[in-house]
Amino acid sequence: MARELFGTGKILIGVIHLLPLPGSPRWNGNLKSVMNRAKMEAGILQDGGAQGVIVENFGDSPFRTGRVDPETVAAMTLAVEHVRGAVSIPVGINMLRNDAISALGVAVATGSEFIRVNVHYGVMATDEGIVEGEAHETTRRRRSLNADVQILADVLVKHAEPMGQKDIGLVAQETTRRALADGLIVSGPATGQPTNSFDVSVVRRAVPDGFVLVGSGINDHNVWRILEHADGAIVGTSLKKEGIVTNPVDPERVSRLAEIFASMP
Template identity: 50%
Template sequence: MSGAWLGTLRVVYAVNLIATFKTKNPIIGVVHLAPLPTSPRWGGSLKTVIERAEQEATALAAGGVDGLIIENFFDAPFTKQQVDPAVVSAMTLIVDRIKNLVVLPIGLNVLRNDAHSALAIATCVNAQFIRVNVLTGVMATDQGIIEGQAHELLRYRRELGSEVKILADVLVKHARPLGTPNLTTAVQDTIERGLADGVILSGWATGSPPSFEDLELAVAAAKGTPVFIGSGADLDNIGRLLPAADGVIVASSLKRHGKITEPVDPIRVSQFVETARLINDQKAKIDNSLPSLPLST
């Protein structure tokens, strides 16, 4: 398999992923679902969960985000493997309802790492992408040791005949890698060996951003495959971080008072989106002013 062929493959992945969001620099908002059936804090009313999810999705869409991720965030503590069938059923219903409310690309993250369920739901409801916390490698987490199952997930995607894209975390938050992997190597393995369509770089915890330097390293290692900021982005740091990334996934800072337990604040969404778009426009002008380099053969 030649290096030129691999380079072409990466470009195809990147182009397809960017086309999904109708923009080169997507701003993806997150809908944190209230506790679902069988989770420790389940409140007993799926109707209440659905109504809040619909309100948050509508607020994010009205604020101008380019896509949504639906996530069972408040089901903690999470299982490290497959979630209960009731969770799959509830998330399928909720995503389908949201798709009828907003005209945006939608993705799923079934925590902590049930990528098979996420892919199945996304495929069945015609969602566009999933987020996978551990696609490759081995991570020590608060759920225990989680091993990436890229070989199973990619075969499952082929078996389903699915075109759902896979955004994979690299050295995911709330986890530590076994051993001392190099960030550059981890990004390359996630893309070249795990076949991720995009990679996500976060800080060490929810609400904690990655460093600018790590984003630069990740983008260089990704060689054209999109790199997303996965946590901690807000109005104060987005000007520093976004120039080094292709897109951003944002949740906590878009909520009332910036608190994760509060509902989405439409004003915060609009302010963040406006700021991020200005930064992306400035970056595009700089990129367009640079001379084109000939493609290697």
């Protein structure tokens, strides 16, 4: 069902890395500038050929490991509403570091189509501390809200090390079959770092009929190799001006990568 959200061919989902939100260490007091940049980047991504966008509170680092603050939820809801008003493609939410319940709430309130959950199933040692998956709670909350929101879950997420099962194929199967994720994301070790194409192939073999995305490190030079066994990718860093994650989205980079995606079988 997740595959049906985005259409045919290789899927390009662009990332909108929000500027710092209220309550975060680098919040500058200007919410209007956050909203304006989010709207602008959403438009650039759609016009450049992306089939979806995902909104992240990326500027709020260092991140909490549990529930985010109410002001973060409020600002994220406002930002996503601005993005939805600017595009007609599917919109997703990633509430960093791992607040799937708040992300789900924002998605329901704004009519968004999907969420990304960094640790949906299992336990990971991360930069911010120990993060435990809450698939039991997220899936029950989704059911109680009668929400048609797709859960795209990372498999052994970046910036983290597993505290249990390390077999990425088995984790992929359990995240889908036991934790009820609608799609899987395979990433490299850190933001902007290339995903290991072998890891993608292992996940594909483990869930041959599953929806699999690459979650980091895709660029013009490695896209053909890394995407061979994936349905598409979530791309952030390489779409920014000069390839720097904190810079604004670059229209030329978006169009160039989207053209490559469109040419792939």
